[in-house]
Amino acid sequence: MTADRGADGVLDTGARLRSGFCSIVGRPNVGKSTLLNALIGVPLVITTPVPQTTRHAVRGVLHDDGVQVVFVDTPGLHKARTLLGDRLNEVARDALSDVDVLAFVVDGASGVGRGDEFVADLLAPHADRTIAVVNKIDRLGTAAQLPALDAVSRLGDWAEIVPVSAQSGDGVEIVRRLIVERMPEGPPYFPPDQITDQTIEHRIAERIREQAIIRMREDVPHSVAVLVDELLPGTSDDVTVVHATIFVERDSQKGIVIGRRGALLRDIGTDARPEIERLLGTRVYLELRVKLLKDWQGDPRALNRLGY
Ligand SMILES: Nc1nc2c(ncn2[C@@H]2O[C@H](COP(=O)(O)OP(=O)(O)O)[C@@H](O)[C@H]2O)c(=O)[nH]1
Numbered sequence: 001m002t003a004d005r006g007a008d009g010v011l012d013t014g015a016r017l018r019s020g021f022c023s024i025v026g027r028p029n030v031g032k033s034t035l036l037n038a039l040i041g042v043p044l045v046i047t048t049p050v051p052q053t054t055r056h057a058v059r060g061v062l063h064d065d066g067v068q069v070v071f072v073d074t075p076g077l078h079k080a081r082t083l084l085g086d087r088l089n090e091v092a093r094d095a096l097s098d099v100d101v102l103a104f105v106v107d108g109a110s111g112v113g114r115g116d117e118f119v120a121d122l123l124a125p126h127a128d129r130t131i132a133v134v135n136k137i138d139r140l141g142t143a144a145q146l147p148a149l150d151a152v153s154r155l156g157d158w159a160e161i162v163p164v165s166a167q168s169g170d171g172v173e174i175v176r177r178l179i180v181e182r183m184p185e186g187p188p189y190f191p192p193d194q195i196t197d198q199t200i201e202h203r204i205a206e207r208i209r210e211q212a213i214i215r216m217r218e219d220v221p222h223s224v225a226v227l228v229d230e231l232l233p234g235t236s237d238d239v240t241v242v243h244a245t246i247f248v249e250r251d252s253q254k255g256i257v258i259g260r261r262g263a264l265l266r267d268i269g270t271d272a273r274p275e276i277e278r279l280l281g282t283r284v285y286l287e288l289r290v291k292l293l294k295d296w297q298g299d300p301r302a303l304n305r306l307g308y
């Protein structure tokens with residue numbers, strides 16, 4: 001990851017600055033993306049109840065009084081069943097090396113399981129720079145917290161173990177402070193007004209994908225991918241026209257995403273639009289279409305085209 005540290009000298013104020021990288025890792029659905037949003041205080045990445053929602057190593061930047069932390073949100077580490085799954089694991093594994101701190105997120109409410117042990121084994125060589133974050137404590141009574149912390153402590157020799165609720169914000173400030181403390185001296189990697197390396201097109205596509213997958217059942221969410229085709233100026237200055245395509249893997253899924261008389265597709269657009277308008281700072285005219293990209297999860301060329 002150090003190879004990407006290309007923005008040296010962006011802000012040469014002469015002051016002694018500290019900066020570094022912190023990867024957020026764990027099995028799927030433990031709350032990694034929710035934690036990233038809480039740590040930087042901006043709803044940067046989508047979070048849903050569907051496992052494997054995150055498909056990229058998204059960087060979210062915390063600017064904190066002379067300290068810059070570049071957080072890397074990662075796909076959940078899991079037993080892959082598809083080529084997409086393999087690539088997601090690869091992305092997450094790559095995020096383990098060359099970072100200053102690792103945040104190992106565990107779902108304290110559902111208990112430690114084999115998925116967590118699998119991740120803990122990968123983290124073992126980095127335990128001394130790993131902060132174990134026991135998440136979802138809002139769903140645990142006080143009495144159940146201690147056993148949860150104990151179970152996580154038995155997974156490895158972690159530098160710290162912190163109970164949090166990424167959703168309510170409880171304990172997040174403690175995690176933020178522990179991470180900020182560990183940042184070495186270094187130049188800022190991003191200008192002060194930039195909070196991510198994601199393009200605007202990608203962020204828009206993610207908002208559409210979020211709205212699509214929360215409406216789908218079973219395996220359909222995993223079959224959905226979204227690309228923004230183009231952003232065009234509208235008829236007036238305060239309107240942007242967004243053309244985007246929702247890809248599915250099987251012909252039968254087209255109808256599922258479109259819904260009866262297009263009702264579902266309309267709902268996806270209606271609910272994604274406010275967030276897209278906030279991102280663009282204009283009103284938005286959203287034109288969505290649904291296309292079949294047959295078996296894309298197992299097709300290297302299709303995966304490349306979709307950016308995975
Ligand atoms: N009760 C509770 N739910 C949470 C918390 N953090 C995340 N979640 C939920 O857990 C699910 C997965 O969260 P997400 O951040 O997408 O997990 P990821 O797959 O690890 O990135 C979502 O439905 C979140 O709303 C928490 O602190 N408490």
Ligand SMILES: [Mg+2]
Nearest residue numbers: 032033053054
């Ligand atoms: Mg995620």
